[in-house]
Every structure is written in structure tokens, then in C-alpha cells.
Amino acid sequence: MASIRSSLTIASLLILTSGIIPLGFQFPLAAKELDTNTKIARYRARGYAGIDEFLKTNGAEMARLRTQTNSPRWKQLSQTLDRICQQRDCEASRLYWHTDLAQAKQVAAATNKPILSLRMLGNLDEELSCANSRFFRITLYSNPEIAKLLRDKYVLHWQSVRPVPKITIDFGDGRKVQQTITGNSIHYILDKTGHPIDGLPGLYAPQAFKRQLTQGAEFVAKYHQLPEKDRQTALDTYHQTQLANLQANWQRDLDKLGISIPLPKSITSLNTPPTAAEAGGIAVSKSAIESPIIQLSRAFSQRTDILKKATEDPLWVKLGELHQEDATLAANSRALIRRKQPQLASLAAKDKENYSDPLPELVTKFQKLMAIDSIRNEYLLHSQLHQWLMGNRFPVDIETLNTRVYDRLFLTPKSDRWLGLMPGDGYTGIDRDGIVEN
Structure with a gap:
């Protein structure tokens, strides 16, 4: 979940922590920039209602932009929705x-x-x-x-x-x-x-x-x-x-x-x-x-x-x-x-x-x-x-x-840090077989 800034109200924080929304509770969804953590957190706090609200406002525009996935506006809208979901x-x-x-x-x-x-x-x-x-x-x-x-x-x-x-x-x-x-x-x-x-x-x-x-x-x-x-x-x-x-x-x-x-x-x-x-x-x-x-x-x-x-x-x-x-x-x-x-x-x-x-x-x-x-x-x-x-x-x-x-x-045990990708007996000619560890 996106990080929650201090500007969220205590009520918002409690709802996000519990995952349960009181009946009838509504967040005021002010029409500001879409990519703020606060606004995304508010949408997420409403669950599916938040997704529906976002799409009610932006869904028609996203439908028009589906063939323009490289456009800045599509990227902004789709990335915001992805963070909500x-x-x-x-x-x-x-x-x-x-x-x-x-x-x-x-x-x-x-x-x-x-x-x-x-x-x-x-x-x-x-x-x-x-x-x-x-x-x-x-x-x-x-x-x-x-x-x-x-x-x-x-x-x-x-x-x-x-x-x-x-x-x-x-x-x-x-x-x-x-x-x-x-x-x-x-x-x-x-x-x-x-x-x-x-x-x-x-x-x-x-x-x-x-x-x-x-x-x-x-x-x-x-x-x-x-x-x-x-x-x-x-x-x-x-x-x-x-x-x-x-x-x-x-x-x-x-x-x-x-x-x-x-x-x-x-x-x-x-x-x-x-x-x-x-x-x-x-x-x-x-x-x-x-x-x-x-x-x-x-x-x-x-x-x-x-x-x-x-x-x-x-x-x-x-x-x-x-x-x-x-x-x-x-x-x-x-x-x-x-x-x-x-x-x-x-x-x-x-x-x-x-x-x-x-x-x-x-x-x-x-x-x-x-x-x-x-x-x-x-x-x-x-x-x-x-x-x-x-x-x-x-x-x-x-x-x-x-x-x-x-x-x-799946044969990918946690004990194998390299997921079977560590070079085996074959010689690569690369220093340390190309292995880099931080």
C-alpha cells in the first residue's frame, strides 16, 4: 500500500488499519492531482467503492486513451489506478x-x-x-x-x-x-x-x-x-x-x-x-x-x-x-x-x-x-x-x-539464494563468473 502522509485524519488512519469501512462513511474526494499518496490512500480505504469512484470520474477518458498507452495522460491515469488496486x-x-x-x-x-x-x-x-x-x-x-x-x-x-x-x-x-x-x-x-x-x-x-x-x-x-x-x-x-x-x-x-x-x-x-x-x-x-x-x-x-x-x-x-x-x-x-x-x-x-x-x-x-x-x-x-x-x-x-x-x-527453496541460476561446471571466462553481491 502506498505510504500514508501525516495529512490523513485519524479517522482515515483507523479505517486504513482495520480495513473495514463504517456504514455510510464517505471520504471527500477533492479534485486535485491524482498522483498524491493521500488521495490514493483515500481511494484504497474505500475498497471497490474507491475503484468505482475513480472510474466514474476518469473511466471514459481512459477508454479513449487505450490506444495511446505511451501518452503522459494515459500513464498518469493507469498508474494511479494500479496503485489504488x-x-x-x-x-x-x-x-x-x-x-x-x-x-x-x-x-x-x-x-x-x-x-x-x-x-x-x-x-x-x-x-x-x-x-x-x-x-x-x-x-x-x-x-x-x-x-x-x-x-x-x-x-x-x-x-x-x-x-x-x-x-x-x-x-x-x-x-x-x-x-x-x-x-x-x-x-x-x-x-x-x-x-x-x-x-x-x-x-x-x-x-x-x-x-x-x-x-x-x-x-x-x-x-x-x-x-x-x-x-x-x-x-x-x-x-x-x-x-x-x-x-x-x-x-x-x-x-x-x-x-x-x-x-x-x-x-x-x-x-x-x-x-x-x-x-x-x-x-x-x-x-x-x-x-x-x-x-x-x-x-x-x-x-x-x-x-x-x-x-x-x-x-x-x-x-x-x-x-x-x-x-x-x-x-x-x-x-x-x-x-x-x-x-x-x-x-x-x-x-x-x-x-x-x-x-x-x-x-x-x-x-x-x-x-x-x-x-x-x-x-x-x-x-x-x-x-x-x-x-x-x-x-x-x-x-x-x-x-x-x-x-x-516449485523446486525453488529459499535456501537457494540464486534460484538455480548460479553458473555450474561450465567455464564462462568472466571474473567470478559474473557474480556480483552487494
């Missing part, structure tokens, strides 16, 4: 993000909503955050159906795990290319107290992401209505069901491709998700909880290993093709991609007769890659996450879970 490209999503989990939990408790907590490398309000978080902004948050679902059903929060590594290529003639390298992101579904319910690791295709968010919100709504003593059993059943469905879908996909997988009889029953009654028998005693869950988890792991071995690398392309419809980008997302390529309009203006728009082909290729990424993340990474969360077999606070995800799922 705490998300880059907020004009396309219009989503409000908390950057303090304690505030997000206060709002979740007041609205009885789950929290969608994004963990990432870099910052969501910067252009050069990690690649997946950039794709989230472009393909997911800008999708009107997903944006509405996020706005209506979730309290949004993001947190940076560590800075994102950046690489700059200097051509020596004034031209430079700056991009990010390595890094991964994950969306956690948390209950209103911040307890992890589920997680979506990496990039998902829009329709797959929407399905996951919908079923997550529906489950948490039922979960909140249960007595506290019954919640762990319900969560176990949820993950057993999701994992069984995931593996059954994986097997069906391979069957469609003509890949025969003989499964041991001991795990063929996993095609049928456990019933609530079956799962309810788990919660009898501590030993009755742990033993069946461990046995079931081993069976799921065995099946995952069999499916993984059967799915050789070239097959992921074909699996992605089976789910290509999930990766279709919304018109708003395609328009955002075009806005981020202003050089295309310049080229078209210079040679209208011979210019061929490369964007449709670029989008088509990207959708194919996104479909592959989405199904790999679901079948390989999400399946592991379901097993970790099933049975609460290790301390499942969000920070412990996130450390485990980055250490063992």
Missing part, C-alpha cells in the same frame, strides 16, 4: 487487492467470504513480476467472467515471496531488452480465518481456473456452516474427492489418446470418489484418522506414479489439445495483449498495404501453450497439493504450506 493493468480487471493478510482476514470475516491469496516472485503492481503472475493479469484477471467471480465471491490478497530475477540484454547502441527469468506463482484458497483449503499452482487456462474458483467458493461456504469439530473431516473428503476425480480425468484423457494403463486392483476403486459416510468413519480417534488417510494417500501416490510414467513428454502436447477450449482468451484479454504491443500499430500505420497483423497467430500459439501448462499443473502439481492437505498430516498454516510448495513443488 495494487495490481498492474487494473483498468482491464478492476480488482481490489489487499497486501496485508491481517486486513484481508478482517474483511473476509465481515463479508463471510474466502480469501484468494496469491504468492509470487516480485510484486503484482509492477510490470516485471514473475512470468506466471503477468499471465494471470493478462489472461485471467482481465477475463470479465473471472473478474466478476473474484469480486463477488473472494477477498483478494497478494504477497511477494522474494524479488523476481531480471535479466537485461544491452545491445550497446542504446537498445536494451529487460525480462524476468525463472519463478513460479500459486493461488491459495483460504477460509475467512486464513486456514488453507486448496491451492492452484502455476498458470491455469481461464475456464479451468474459473471452475476451480467456483467449486472452491462453494466448498468454503458449506465448510463455514459446519461445527468446527467436523471441518477437518469435510476437508479430507473434499481433497479425496478432488484427487480421485483428477486422476480419473487423467486416465480418461490417456484412454482417448489410446494409452492403455493397467492399474493394480488395489487402487482401481479410486475411480469412485469416497462418500461422505466413508470419510466420516475416519474421524473416530487419532489413530483412526491417521492410518486410513496415510494408506489412502499411498494408494493415490501409487496411481499418480503410474499415470506420470505413462504420460511421456510428447503426450502433454496432445493432452493440451484435448483441453484447448479451456484456454480460449476473452476479448478483453486479447485487447490487453494488443495494448501491450504498441509497436504493432506503428508498423501497420507505416505500411498499411503490406502489413499482416501477427497478433491472431501469437494468441493462438499462446493458447496452445497455456492449455499444456494448465493440464500439467493440474495433473502433476495439484495432485501433490491435494495429498499434502489431506488428513492435515503436517502443520498447515499458510506460511508453512507456502514454504513447502516453493521448496518441494
